[in-house]
Structure formats: C-alpha cells, structure tokens
Amino acid sequence: MQHNSRQVVSNQPGPHHDVERRVARALAHPLRKPIADHTLQAFKQANAWYQQRQAPLILDAGCGVGLSTRRLAEQFPEHSVIGVDRSAERLGKDHGKLPDNALLIRADLVDFWRLAEQAGWGLERHYLLYPNPYPKAGHLKMRWHGHPVFPTLLALGGRLEVRSNWQLYVEEFAYALALVTGKQAEVVTFSPGDDYLTPFEAKYDQSGQTLWRLCIELERT
Numbered sequence: 001m002q003h004n005s006r007q008v009v010s011n012q013p014g015p016h017h018d019v020e021r022r023v024a025r026a027l028a029h030p031l032r033k034p035i036a037d038h039t040l041q042a043f044k045q046a047n048a049w050y051q052q053r054q055a056p057l058i059l060d061a062g063c064g065v066g067l068s069t070r071r072l073a074e075q076f077p078e079h080s081v082i083g084v085d086r087s088a089e090r091l092g093k094d095h096g097k098l099p100d101n102a103l104l105i106r107a108d109l110v111d112f113w114r115l116a117e118q119a120g121w122g123l124e125r126h127y128l129l130y131p132n133p134y135p136k137a138g139h140l141k142m143r144w145h146g147h148p149v150f151p152t153l154l155a156l157g158g159r160l161e162v163r164s165n166w167q168l169y170v171e172e173f174a175y176a177l178a179l180v181t182g183k184q185a186e187v188v189t190f191s192p193g194d195d196y197l198t199p200f201e202a203k204y205d206q207s208g209q210t211l212w213r214l215c216i217e218l219e220r221t
C-alpha cells in the first residue's frame with residue numbers, strides 16, 4: 001500500500017533550549033502524582049505474568065496495535081515481551097493470536113514505568129517506537145525526555161531503542177539521556193527495508209520519510 005504521510009511540522013527550529021532545565025527538574029523532583037487505579041490493576045496483571053514466566057523482559061512502550069510486540073516476541077522467543085499502550089481502540093484491533101511469550105496491556109506509561117521501577121523490574125530491552133512527537137515548542141514537557149517520568153524510564157535499564165520520523169525528537173532525547181546518565185547515544189538514520197516493526201514505521205517509510213533511531217545500553221539503577 002502506498003502511503004502519503006506528512007513530515008512532522010514544528011515551530012521549533014532546533015533542539016529546545018529548555019531540555020536541560022526540564023531534565024534537572026525531573027531529577028530534583030520525582031513525580032508524585034498518584035497512580036491511577038486502572039494502571040495499578042493492569043500492572044498487577046503484567047507483573048503476575050512476568051513473575052510466572054521467569055524470562056528476561058522486553059518492554060514495548062507505546063505499542064499501538066501491538067504488531068511490534070508480536071514481532072519482538074517472535075524474534076526473541078526466550079524472552080517475555082510486554083506491549084503497553086493507553087489506547088483501548090488500538091489494542092483492540094485484531095491481529096490474530098498473540099505468541100505465548102507476548103502480553104498486551106492497556107495502561108498509562110507514566111504510571112506503569114513508576115510501578116515497574118518500584119517492583120524492581122530490570123529490562124533486557126526497552127523500545128519506544130514512534131512516540132507521539134508533540135512538535136510544538138510549547139509541548140516539550142509532553143515528549144518523553146521533557147516529562148518528569150524520564151529518569152524513571154531510564155532507570156529500568158536494558159538496551160533502549162527509540163525510533164522516530166522526527167530527527168529533532170531523537171536528538172533531544174539523546175541530549176537529555178546524556179544529561180541523566182552521562183552516556184552519549186549516537187543518532188542514526190536507518191532503512192527498515194520491507195521488515196517493518198510497526199504500522200507507523202511502514203507508513204513513514206512508504207511515504208519516503210527518513211527514519212531516525214538511537215540505541216543505548218543502560219544499567220538498572
């Protein structure tokens with residue numbers, strides 16, 4: 001199928017001048033917002049499944065319809081793969097039976113990541129595939145690296161991979177990540193060929209857009 005998806009348009013000409021301040025604030029003031037009950041229940045379900053399987057864990061954060069969760073589960077049969085998304089509509093799309101080593105959970109990541117950290121989860125791999133860009137300059141705090149939960153998602157450790165069709169998002173993420181961890185992640189372009197991990201990846205690639213990603217190995221802290 002030929003797609004015609006538009007590039008991200010932003011009123012922000014370069015990396016946001018406030019990234020450093022947002023990260024400093026997130027480090028100084030961990031998020032205290034109460035955990036929503038529905039995510040607490042969803043986390044309990046995910047945790048019970050994970051504990052019972054006793055396999056290294058992959059988190060597909062913002063998995064959308066869960067295609068990437070399925071593909072990762074096939075690619076890593078010895079791992080447990082949990083896909084989390086807050087959209088019931090996306091998760092409800094029927095893509096056939098889930099592999100036994102995959103679980104899809106409806107939850108808000110802001111709460112889910114905090115519960116995972118509190119429960120002592122350590123990730124083997126962590127994917128943030130095409131997160132909402134929130135391209136307006138005024139929306140920096142809604143991008144994951146501008147959000148108060150940022151240090152928590154990094155603290156879960158593992159090999160973190162971020163993909164986006166917006167170069168600036170990944171570059172800002174790398175900058176914020178270096179501020180928290182002291183580690184420098186390289187931002188590169190890549191071409192998925194026909195091997196799309198997610199529907200958004202397919203859509204952007206088939207529209208001729210450049211895709212960006214960073215990968216970094218993080219310690220569980």
Ligand SMILES: C[S@@+](CC[C@H](N)C(=O)[O-])C[C@H]1O[C@@H](n2cnc3c(N)ncnc32)[C@H](O)[C@@H]1O
Pocket residue numbers: 061062063064065068084085086087090107108109110129130131132198199200201
């Ligand atoms: C642009 S879509 C990408 C979906 C999928 N990763 C893909 O590439 O096809 C971003 C996804 O992140 C989810 N999302 C955004 N904020 C979230 C949050 N706070 N908690 C859980 N999911 C969230 C949205 O519901 C949406 O499905």
